[in-house]
Amino acid sequence: MDLPEVDVAIVGAGFAGLTAARDLGEAGRTVCVLEARDRIGGRTWYRTDLFDGIGLEMGGTWIVPEQAFVSAEVRRYGIAVADSELPHRMTWSDQGKVLESLMPVPPAELGDLEHAVRALVAAGARLDVDRPLSEQDLVDLDVPIRQWARDAGLRGNARELLISWFCGCGNASAETGSALDILRWLAAMGNSVWGMVRASVLGQTFVDGTASLATALAEDGGAEIRLSTPVRSVRQEADRVVVGHDGGAVAARRVLVTVPIGVLRHVDFQPALSPAKLAVSTENHAGQGQKVWAIARNVPHDLSGYGWGTAFDYVGAMGTRPDGVLLVCFAPEHDRVDGTDRVAVQCAVREFAPDAEVVATATHQWVDDEWSRGTWTTFRAGQISRYEKDLGAREGRVHFAGAHTARRWPGFIDGAIDSGRRAAAELLEVL
Ligand SMILES: Cc1cc2nc3c(=O)[nH]c(=O)nc-3n(C[C@H](O)[C@H](O)[C@H](O)COP(=O)(O)OP(=O)(O)OC[C@H]3O[C@@H](n4cnc5c(N)ncnc54)[C@H](O)[C@@H]3O)c2cc1C
Known part of the structure; x- marks a missing residue:
C-alpha cells in the first residue's frame, strides 16, 4: 500500500x-x-452548553501544585488556575443520617480515628513513588480497600469513613480498588493526609x-x-x-x-x-464510578459532605447561582445512582442535605463510553x-x-x- x-x-x-x-x-x-x-x-471535557452556560468539567478537574508536570505546562502557557475555596465546615453522613458532630466519630471512638490516621501514615511511609511500586515488597497493600482496612485493624466510623474516602479517591468499590493505588496519593503528597485531601477535591481548577x-x-x-x-x-x-x-x-x-x-x-x-x-x-x-453535577435548592451554600453507606461518597458545593447551589457529586460505582435521573440524584443528595430540591443534573457516562x-x-x-x-x-x-x-x-x-x-x-x- x-x-x-x-x-x-x-x-x-x-x-x-x-x-x-x-x-x-x-x-x-x-x-x-x-x-x-x-x-x-x-x-x-469542559462543557459550556449545559446549565445555562456555566462551565462544567465532566471529567478531570483538579490539579495541585505538587503535580510537577501539569504545573509546568500551566506556567509555560500562562494558563489561569484558581485555588479551591476551603469549606467552613464538614458534613458527615452515616448511612444517610447527617451527623450533628464536628468529628465523623462519637467521642468514645476518637481513639479509633487516631489509630486510622496512624495506620494510614504508616502505610504511606512504605511507598517510594519515584520507583516502581511492584519492586517494593508491597503486595500486602495491593489488596482490596476493604481488606486493607480490616488488616490495618481499623474500627467503627473511622473505618467506614476511610473506606469510603479511599473509594471516593479511586472512584472504585471497596471490593475492587487497590488500597496501594490510593496510598500512592498520600505518598505522592509527601505522606500528608491534608495533602491527600487537597489532591482530591481541594486543589486548583482551570479558570477557562x-x-x-x-x-x-x-x-x-x-x-x-x-x-x-x-x-x-x-x-x-x-x-x-x-x-x-x-x-x-x-x-x-x-x-x-x-x-x-x-x-x-x-x-x-x-x-x-x-x-x-x-x-x-x-x-x-477499577475506576468505574461516576461524577454528577447538580443544581439544588435548600442546601448549604458551602456544603462539603463525606458519606459512608450512602449512594454518593462526596457531595460538594462549587458555587451559588440564582437557581440554586451548584453541586459536584461522586459515586464509586456507576449503578449506585442514575446520574441522569433528577429524582434519583435528589434522593442521593438528601443523604447529605435532607431538604435538598434538585432542579437539574448533568453527567457523562464514562463507563459506557467506548x-x-x-x-x-x-x-x-x-x-x-x-x-x-x-x-x-x-x-x-x-x-x-x-x-x-x-x-x-x-x-x-x-x-x-x-x-x-x-x-x-x-x-x-x-x-
Ligand atoms: C469523571 C472524571 C474525573 C476526573 N477527575 C480528575 C481530576 O480532578 N484531576 C485529575 O488530574 N484527573 C482527573 N481525572 C483523570 C484525568 O482526566 C485522566 O487521567 C487524563 O485526562 C487521562 O489522559 P490520557 O491522555 O491518558 O487518556 P484519555 O484522556 O482517555 O485520552 C485517550 C484518548 O484516546 C482516544 N481514543 C480511544 N480509543 C481510540 C481509538 N481506537 N482511536 C482513536 N482514538 C481513541 C480517546 O477518545 C481519548 O481522547 C478524571 C477523569 C474522569 C473521567
Whole structure:
C-alpha cells in the first residue's frame, strides 16, 4: 500500500497524546494524531452548553501544585488556575443520617480515628513513588480497600469513613480498588493526609476549563490532529507501522498508543498485544464510578459532605447561582445512582442535605463510553504487582503512554502529561 508516511502516528488526543505530539513536533518530527472523538481532551471535557452556560468539567478537574508536570505546562502557557475555596465546615453522613458532630466519630471512638490516621501514615511511609511500586515488597497493600482496612485493624466510623474516602479517591468499590493505588496519593503528597485531601477535591481548577491547556498543547508543535478518526488496527511491517482507521490508514515509522486500559484490547494489534497488556485490558481498571453535577435548592451554600453507606461518597458545593447551589457529586460505582435521573440524584443528595430540591443534573457516562470504558485509572487489587512494568513497555515499533503508565499520578492529568513527555523522549531516542 502506497501511503504517505509520518515519523510518528499517535492514537488518542487526550493529555498524553497531545503532550507527546507537542514534544515531537517541537523536535522537528512529523506527527499525525488520530482521535476517535470529535474533540480533543479525552477524559477531560469542559462543557459550556449545559446549565445555562456555566462551565462544567465532566471529567478531570483538579490539579495541585505538587503535580510537577501539569504545573509546568500551566506556567509555560500562562494558563489561569484558581485555588479551591476551603469549606467552613464538614458534613458527615452515616448511612444517610447527617451527623450533628464536628468529628465523623462519637467521642468514645476518637481513639479509633487516631489509630486510622496512624495506620494510614504508616502505610504511606512504605511507598517510594519515584520507583516502581511492584519492586517494593508491597503486595500486602495491593489488596482490596476493604481488606486493607480490616488488616490495618481499623474500627467503627473511622473505618467506614476511610473506606469510603479511599473509594471516593479511586472512584472504585471497596471490593475492587487497590488500597496501594490510593496510598500512592498520600505518598505522592509527601505522606500528608491534608495533602491527600487537597489532591482530591481541594486543589486548583482551570479558570477557562481544562480545554484551555489542551488547546494550548494542540496548537503548539504543529502536529496534524484528525478528529472523528477511530483507529481499528495497528499492524507492524518490516520497517514501518500501518495504522488503520475508519475511512483509511496512516503509515508511520513509529506509533504511540495512548488509549485507556480497557480500550486497548479493542484495537486489532498485529502482532498481537503482549499477554500482560491483553490481560490487564480485559480485566480493565477499577475506576468505574461516576461524577454528577447538580443544581439544588435548600442546601448549604458551602456544603462539603463525606458519606459512608450512602449512594454518593462526596457531595460538594462549587458555587451559588440564582437557581440554586451548584453541586459536584461522586459515586464509586456507576449503578449506585442514575446520574441522569433528577429524582434519583435528589434522593442521593438528601443523604447529605435532607431538604435538598434538585432542579437539574448533568453527567457523562464514562463507563459506557467506548473510548474510555471507565473514569480515572485506579488499579484493581493485584494489578500493580502483576502488570505495572508491562503497561508502558514498548512492543517493537509500537510505544505506549497514557496516564495509567505514569509512576506518581496514574489517575490524573499530571500522569497523562508525564507519560506523554516520557514517551516522546523514548521515541526521539530511537527515531
Ligand atoms: C469523571 C472524571 C474525573 C476526573 N477527575 C480528575 C481530576 O480532578 N484531576 C485529575 O488530574 N484527573 C482527573 N481525572 C483523570 C484525568 O482526566 C485522566 O487521567 C487524563 O485526562 C487521562 O489522559 P490520557 O491522555 O491518558 O487518556 P484519555 O484522556 O482517555 O485520552 C485517550 C484518548 O484516546 C482516544 N481514543 C480511544 N480509543 C481510540 C481509538 N481506537 N482511536 C482513536 N482514538 C481513541 C480517546 O477518545 C481519548 O481522547 C478524571 C477523569 C474522569 C473521567
